Amino acid sequence: MNDLRERVFIITPAAIWETEVDVHYGWWLPPNIGGDNAQGVDRLIYVVHFFMAVLFVGWGALFAYCLVRFRDRTGISAAYEEIKAKPSKYAEIGVIVFEVFLLVALSMPIWASVKTKIPTGSDVxxxxxxxxxxxxxxxxxxxxxxxxxxxxxxxxxxxxxxxxxxxxxxxxxxxxxxxxxxxxxxxxxxxxxxxxxxxxxxxxxxxxxxxxxxxxxxxxxxxxxxxxxxxxxxxxxxxxxxxxxxxxxxxxxxxxxxxxxxxxxxxxxxxxxxxx
Amino acid sequence: MAESHAHHAHEPQDAHGHGGDHGHGHPELPFWRKYIFSIDHKVIGVQYAVSALVFLFFGFCLMALMRYQLAYPSTPLNFLNGIFGERRWQSGFMTPDFYNELGAMHGTIMVFLAIVPVLVGGFGNFVLPLQIGAPDMAFPKLNMMSYWVYVPGGLIMLASFFTQQGAAASGWTAYAPLSVIAKNGETLWLLGMVFLITSSLLGSINFIVTVAHMRARGLSMFRLPFFVWAQLVTSFLLLLAFPPLEAAAVLQLMDRVAGTSFFLPSGLVVSGSALQVAGGGNPLLWQHLFWFLAHPEVYVLILPALGIVSEVIANNIRKPLWGYRTLVYSTIFLGFMSFVVWAHHMFMTGMGTTMSTFFQATTMIISIPSVIILTCLLLSLWGARIRYTVPMLFALAFLPMFGIGGLTGLPLGLTTSDIHLHDTYYVIGHFHYVVAPGTIFAVFAGIYYWFPKVTGRKLNDFLGKLHFWPSLIFINMVFMPMFFQGMAGVSRRLYDQTQYHSGSGVHTLTQISSWGAWLLGLAQLPFIYNFFASIFVGQKVSDNPWNATTLEWAAPSPPPHGNFAAEPVVHRGPYEYSVPGAAQDFSPQHIA
Amino acid sequence: MTMGLPCEVKAHPITGIYNGKFAVWLFLASEVMLFGALFSALVLLRAGAASWPHGYTVLNVPIGTLNTFVLISSSVTMVMAWASLKVHDFAKGRQYLLWTFLLAALFLGLKLALEYYPKFQAGHTPGHDNFYGTYFVLTGLHGLHVVGGMIVIGYFLWPGAHLWHENPEHYTNRIECTGLYWHFVDLVWIFLFPTLYLL
The missing domain is CATH 2.60.40.420 (Cupredoxins -  blue copper proteins)
Structure with missing residues (x-):
């Protein structure tokens, strides 16, 4: 930062210094140097995003297919009768089951460890x-x-x-x-x-x-x-x-x-x- | 039933008491009664929509300025020194105080002065009485009052920029104690909020009574267009969620003005000296009261948008919506659940396992009806005959955009992944996908769809497409990078992200995002031109240009005072398109 | 509002009430949320406080009790006013309405003169501690509701009274709505009094 701005703005109690860090911060999660809890956070982030990607791609494919196949053309008329959509029901149940899994298996144990298993002892x-x-x-x-x-x-x-x-x-x-x-x-x-x-x-x-x-x-x-x-x-x-x-x-x-x-x-x- | 509706076709009386029994025989009202202090729901709807769009534009401009500071934190813009003045712009740089003012006011303006007013005050007011076949809202004067309480609320917010110490700068969430020890702009913010809350309250009461009491003959609850359901649930949310914020605003006002310490714990030391207050308060009390409003508020921002999108999609797929009742029940369930998820905004406040488990679970549960609603709209496309009109383009784009917004809520709703992502740009990306390419696209869909009803003229199609495609591209260019910034760990509300290594690592993304925002602004020019030009020179269209089924299209365009020439009677559900054996591919609700 | 909208005076066949009454019930629902939030705040602050005086040791319980009776009486006169109008006795209805107005004024007078004033004299301002903070916010907001009620009652006593001669049913309905609100204000006090003064 240039001197001008240091002068113009309030200086914090401690000096701001230019620092070197030992890891590379990029466009994704920064390197994880933490213990089990930190690894658990990453695990959940990866699993959730995989799940989200599957859902999005699945929905997106169906969406894109509909947009093309059911576009307005001569000789085509829309179907008044409601389609039976068993797969969507299964998909919704699948979403619920997976969310419960995320919550119970991947989120709650780590959170419990973070919040309640505060280490004690001489080496802490x-x-x-x-x-x-x-x-x-x-x-x-x-x-x-x-x-x-x-x-x-x-x-x-x-x-x-x-x-x-x-x-x-x-x-x-x-x-x-x-x-x-x-x-x-x-x-x-x-x-x-x-x-x-x-x-x-x-x-x-x-x-x-x-x-x-x-x-x-x-x-x-x-x-x-x-x-x-x-x-x-x-x-x-x-x-x-x-x-x-x-x-x-x-x-x-x-x-x-x-x-x-x-x-x-x-x-x-x-x-x-x-x-x- | 019949007896109580016998007055439907009556005209409201004017100031001189010349109420005509029927038709359009009433004398002209003076200009100020007709267009300024009007009690006609359509005029009020247009007033709301136009004011809200102006605020939307203003809120966008605040953000465009902030995006410069974020993208080019060390490149001065000296010509702005004189324009903004010493306090806000020094030696070519925006001051951090001004940055925080812009941030707080961007959020406040977008949520409370732009999106809610355009969705509820604008579309709700204009469309809802027409869709239920009513001559007006149940309380026309209350309706006018609602708008004229909203206006001073907005003016107070705007005026706070010009006060000596500037506008509120503690974020739109106004967390105590920061907001309590903040400068005077915060007091004006609280006063403005009290006005806006009152306005919403008056509006929501009016909407609920109108839907309950003023429906046309034959229009049972399950024949209501989904838009009306969405507005009804929204009104209940506004009615019940806003008062706790009003209470919180009163308490914070007392903390700021009367020296109480509801949100101030004992032993505060600010800038090196002890704060002279009694203490004993609790900063988290504010957060609980605030989020008790602000989570339902999220659904206030999204439900009417879903309503608009459903109307537009139903009209352009030329078939009934898939699972209409499921949509309605899911919406009601969403409304209820939105009152018990608020503390998922507060996972990082030292919350223990019991409370967090409860709020994680409710958060997962609330995702289910949202998934169901999206699925219903998606399945509606199957077997359709999709007309790619301009409103339909916006409505279709809404689906995947809202999908991204909803999905990215998952890692934030799970405490463990929230540890890393909370209060980072990931959160900004998440809720902006819900309200910007989500709700704002729905707003555009609604404008293109109902413009012919308001004016009798259509917006230009070519300009509409010129508006849609760049908007879709650039809005993703703004918000998609934010997920990556958030992953990288960039905190929110930083005046200069490059101070941190996480921020300098993604600086290119920040710049892409900024350029996306500015280009998005440019992409609105065709719309702005189209909007104003079409009022005067747009193509004149019939009363029902989209071949739609719902009641608003049974009224003349623009509808006169009192709306319908004759009291409409409803014979069928809202989305009877392509009925087998019918002469046309649409069967309007009011035609026997 | 002199326009011919549906259900403006007559009850809706399904809900069984007219527009105004529906609106007042909805308004009261939001008021419940408002006072509910403030009561929750009081509970949270008191539970977390290092020390919190018992209301009866610092507040004027006799005046509070007297005021409770004053307010309950005003609710009774409010009902009497509506009942009189229902049987088309405008003079009597107006008289009861006037009594309600005067009792409300008495409530506020007692509150200001014998409670607020001495407390401010003694330096027990809202900023003194959170006990006085919540006391003043809750009773102050309730007091504002009383003032609001007085404005409405005053309107129907004097400038708005002509509606009786034009449409007695409409006027009676409005007094009923005012009464609903007034009973709510009374009810809030009945919760406030034990919570603040007796606990």
Whole structure:
């Protein structure tokens, strides 16, 4: 983007940078680097579209045939009697059966996994995400694995999450803007909410999406199977700079992720440094 | 029965109380009573249709501007700086605020000021009383009021563009809290909506009473043209679905004006400072109330279109529609079901499994009657003798286009595939296929079909075909790429898609789509010329130029005040074409 | 509307009602949806609220109770007005109509002077919290319905009364329709009063 427009329009809290990504985004589904749920989303999309194509081609063929065969010609008269259309009845029953199959076999199990089987345990990486106009704030619990308390009254430009640093649990907390680092092959749970309006947290390559709604916390979980840098998009109109509400997802190897956590901890405050 | 209908041929009285008992003996009304504050359903129908078409064009222009920004986000257009002014256009670029205004107003105008008014207010008002053999609507003054409440609603919406802070910019869905903390345009939007809701409410009551009480002798419910059924079900949807939006609009107005927090939870921090409100509200409350209206609204946009298409197809296949009763029952079932699917618009709001299962299931169920309706229309073609008239071309094109729109609803109605596709361009492609090449093509079919009834003249066939074929090609050029953009993961309502890699990856498609939109605009020129020229120089035609069977063709063209020279009596069903043994290939309802 | 459209005054043979009455029933159906939506909103907000006062601790229950009686009485006088017109007693019908009008005015007067005014004085505006927000929206919208009813009743009391002399049946029908609406307004209050004041 040129300088002029940066100057003219409101600059978002975080700088917008030109990013490189490690996958090719084309005219179809972007590469899928997610776990079973993400694969399930793709499976359903493919099956549904195959089903749709069959129906459309079937109907279209019949339609085109009728248009040609029953065109207005001399010597032809229209049939008053209603035709018996058993095949159409079978087709309709077939549609119903297939829709039930899609719903019960392909949609509901994945959705149940996405919404209810939120992983727990020691290897789960939990990150809080607080969206605001127009940035993503990510909050890591740090070494102690517990999030410090946050207060709306403490929110400011220096402390966009409003973390209460006097809380002992908050001492090692890490706050970053617009960058989400996660380790590869580990379940990640994002506990998402919003400060102001409704945003929607969307990572196309992970087939993960959920609205972040002020006053509510929604869990979003996924696993990434490939390292690299990817886009985080906002999918819900959130104001004039909705289009700039871009985050970056870094899927790191386990070592790189630990290294990144350490670096962040080091830059967060002096106390942690002494401990090391 | 006979006694109650004895007044059918009576003429409405004019302002001076000179009601003639019969015929056309009433004195001329002054111009403003005849054409402006008219209580004649036909004049009101034309007023509605013309205003709605103007809004349709305006709504299209807003989109044409947005398409430039999307296709060429870094190519300035400096000559527009002066035209639009600093707030909207700076240094050759549209501002993001203006983009959002255009987006929100495009949706609002198209849905509430163009499509619904043209379908219900326009076609419904003009055609429905004629098709049931009535002299007018049950409440002519209420009918006039409905139009004159719609007009200020529209003017308020338009005026909001010229206010200091611009028009509403929170999307046509006006999700809280964004809409609550938005600028003043949003307040005007809410006020405008209250007017439009009131207008629809008055209209729907009028339609239902008219259909129930004013049918000609012999016109039982199952002899009604399908168009009338579609309008009747639509009226019930408007009657029952709009009030919750009115309630929601009142609550949001209070949030904006009186400082309440119905939709504002506690602890909001906007632009770095805490919002000074009591809090404790719920943003999802707005979405529930909004979609409780807006899903039935989808069927308000499509059912009358199906009605028009059915009329045109029945007339041009020269045989009865296949499964008339099935069509009617499916439509009634659609109407009922449309009230229990609304939350499928909200799958991404942290909804759990119980609620989502319910709404997925109802969504799958509602697809069945739509499939049945399409199947009925398709099977009607079998054994037909298809006349390729201009209205028929549009009506036929409607079928596959609506088919695409309906089919692409499936992956959005299943929660799992919706995860990826929700709020992407896939959604835009889906509903535009339903309402643009779907409903708008039906509107064109209706205009070409009933124009001779309104004016006594026919639209030019060659220009009609010159309108149809480019429109069909370009409208697909606009919306087909959107499915691929959506698949690629491009979010909706982005001022500049190229900020994201998913958007820059499909930028060529975005440009194709934009060019499609502009060419589609050009393709409307033959229509606009044809429309105005044919009023004056179109070929004069008889009262029943299409050899049709339904009652509107029994009235003179254009029908006089009071419609029918003599009270029509109905002897048969609506689509008795090619009856074996009949002298002609059509047997009108009113001829014994 | 002085035109000779079918079923304008006489009942339709199948539905058994005249156009106006049909329209009022349809209108009331939409009103049910309007108030239904607001009641649902109230339930949802109250269920999700951190704290929500009991109505009887903050609202003026005696005045509310008195107003309930005032409104029920006005419904009774409304029926009496229609019944009198049915037996062609215009003078009496008009008298009852006037009573309905006055009772409606009393309802609004009590509401404004003894409920709204003190609450605003005490800073309990709609923006105070969602309890007062819903209270003011629901009672305010109901109050607007009362005002609307008064306008209609006032019209038939004074400028519209001449219709009686031209077409008494038509006039009686219109009072019946007004009455239907008025009973609905009464009914809404009968739901509002316990929901807001007593729970």
């Amino acid at each position: 990486v939990t990150v809080r995400c607080v969206a605001e106009q127009f940035a993503w704030n990510f909050h890591y619990a740090g070494k102690d694995g517990e999030f410090g308390t946050t207060k709306a009254t403490l929110v400011g430009t220096e402390n966009p999450l409003g973390i209460d640093r006097s809380d002992p649990k908050a001492k090692d907390d890490i706050a970053v803007i617009n960058t989400l680092h996660i380790p590869i092959n580990k379940p990640v749970v994002i506990r998402g909410t919003s400060k102001d309006v409704i945003h929607s947290f969307f990572i196309p390559v992970l087939r993960a999406k959920s609205d972040l709604i002020p006053g509510m916390t929604v869990p979003i979980w996924f696993e990434a199977k490939k390292t690299g840098t990817f886009d985080i998009q906002c999918a819900q109109l959130c104001g004039n700079n909705h289009f700039k509400m871009k985050g970056q997802l870094f899927v790191d190897s386990s070592e790189n992720f630990s290294k990144w956590l350490d670096e962040q901890a080091a830059s967060a405050g002096g106390e942690e440094e002494e401990e090391e």
